[in-house]
Amino acid sequence: MIVGLAFSAVSRAEVITYPGPAGETSSSNWQVQAGGQKVDVYAARVLDPPFAGKQWDYGGDYSFANFDMSGRVEVRIVSKQSLKNLVIRPRSFAIQPTVEDDHTLVLTLEEPRKLSIEPDGRKAPLLLFANPLETDEVRSNDENVVYFGPGVQKPEKIVLESNQTLYLAGGSVVKAEVLARGNNIRICGRGILDGSDWQWRKGPVGNLIAVRNSTNVEITGITLRGSSHWSIVPKHCQGVTIRNVKLCNSRVQNDDGINPCNSQDVLITDCFIRSDDDCVALKGLDFGGRNNNVERITVENCILWCDRARIFLLGHESRAQYMRNITLRNLDIIHFTMTPFLLEPGEDMRLQDITIEDIRIHGEGQRQFIRLRPVVNQY
Template sequence: MPKTFTIALLSILLSIAPIRAAGPRVVVYPAPAGEILPTDYEVRVENLKVDVYGARTLDPPFADKQWDFGGPYSFANFDMAGPVTVRIVSKRSLRNVVIRPQSSGIVPTLEDDHTMTLTLDRPRKLSIEPDGKRGPLLLFANPLETKAPKSNDENVIYYGPGVHRPEKIVVASGQTLYLAGGAVVKAEVLVQGSDIRICGRGILDGSEWEWRKGPVGNLIAIRNSRDVEIDGITLRGSSHWTIVARNSRHVTVRNVKLCNSRVQNDDGINPCNSQDVLITDCFIRSDDDCVAMKGLDFAGANSNVERITVENSILWCDRARIFLLGHESRAAFMRDITLRNLDIIHFTMTPFLFEPGEDMRLENVTVEDIRMVGEGQREFIRLRPVVNQYMRKKVPGFIRNIRFRNITIEGQPGEYLVQIEGADEEHNVRDVTFENISINGQRLTRESERMRIGRHAENVHFHPEP
């Protein structure tokens, strides 16, 4: 083989292969040719360059309306083990930079007005905000990838580094869809079957479709399936609801990063008529609800939404709610739900909106260990059975046994109202507990000006009592 050809081939292979620091402590994945990268930030980890991708906000027909999401933003992924140093150069001044979530305890060191370094002790998901919502950098430090499937495995749908346009991918029982680091796959995914994995460090990209025009209807649609795991990938620019588990069992979404807010109705993760769903260690930025649980039309044996856990995650909603439970309520029960150890770094509408209808029983919900950044919003919590335009059976639902515990809002002054009200004597709200809720340093009590306890609300308790 000619020497010049060998050198050229080696150069090509190095340009697409993951780059590892000695150890290995860090793995970075070069962006593929054809991906247009923004230039707002430069990122290096242990002196290795980390390519920075872009995400859009407010495509037409939503552009130039009353909303302002701060314009396009940037995101970057790398893998790490052990403490690492990250160096960031920004075109924006970093003098007033805020790193969210602040619970991370990450304190930057400024080298100059446009350069800073961070030390990460472990994998983290951070929003680097030189100017609030305007053009932040979302920095995703992942754990080192293990057990990556082989590209020649007959049960693996494999996308290596590069830009791919399959448009629609169907994943069936026993299969794994793998998106390697450095892969940008422009497709929507339909999952149907059991024992299915979607994993890797690549990007699943829906940003080439207009609003609601994707070939599947969701960026990842999980239908009539069980034992499904989504792990490690980044999703960008969904054209409608993003990850939807419908009539499915035992679904895990782990270390998944959602970079949305390109269109309306881009809900982050929607468990619909599903049971045993775990959402853990995720970052969700969306225009619409971050997590919406729904009881849609259903003809199977169990339509309930049950045993749903959202934990250890960072949530950002530009226009709608963080959690919406009950607006589409055509299930008998929505119950045994746990929302815990969460950082809500930006929100707009009522972040906890629980409004069941159609005789659905919303019960046994625990919300605990939540840290929130307030920007002067009017509402914080609303518990109210309702009838709305999404409901077929025009009657309210029921709310039972709801617990809010160890929640703080820190930030700008605001009303942050807590509203509890039943619809009538039958469709009431009952057994609600508030324990250790603090809003800008003030403990929430029954006598707080923020509390609005209306009719048909029974057994509302506060701990500790004054």
């Protein structure tokens, strides 16, 4: 971890960077500095076999970078690609960069932001994640903490139980999937949880983060990369908060971002999701288990990018009695291809009290904005 401070008459700026670990190949397409400090840039793959060469144009592999900040911070970015057609999304942030030459841009951040720096649309963008300063107080010697410091590590499967915390320090790349079962569970830090080593649907748990039959769960601050199947899946849970989580997917199909299944009181806020499959899908069917209802789900203040499927899917694979009290608000959809909001309740399940408000949308897709109709379940 590297800390830098800058002072002015207007504000006090602080930047914290996390050097990339040995053994992790950096992106060759981008160089980033924040507050004068180097920010290491990571690579994310797109469409591994057997999906490589499909008809969808995802723009190829892409890059992402994280740092923490407060105050007013200048960010300098060098791109291997020409910046003649530069676009910074979401447009709603109204970021006005200075393009110094054909490959260099400078922008100023007044607050933490999640941005997609796009020299040529979907082709090899940089996802830039400027996080707030970390406030988690986690001790590596606490018996209730599963702690991963900087470096590349491959535990493959991590199991969490009641009152445990999984902490991924900045500069860590942890190649594993997580199974959490219990109450009062936290997953936090500034590290990367990486599923890229597993082929499609071959991971040791089945999801990058599987939360089962749990209450009071918090997932915050980390980055997920290259899920082999659905990414974050709370199933039969109550009281789940997912905050400031960054998902860098589209390596395989069926890599849904966040799928609350048969769960209640779920908050998804200040997240960035890029996925091949649905960014957020609510499911009301547990195969061979209880079909608990899905209710009081809020998705807000997020940035969403779906390469092939839907931004939101409500109703498929569901035989619960109802989904209700669902709120989707203050969202930036920066890329989509299919209908962004697909509300298709299966069989006798009811959709009730669904609010969609303050949505800003850009995408290549030419579909309906919302599709609402009952369907016969395919499962």
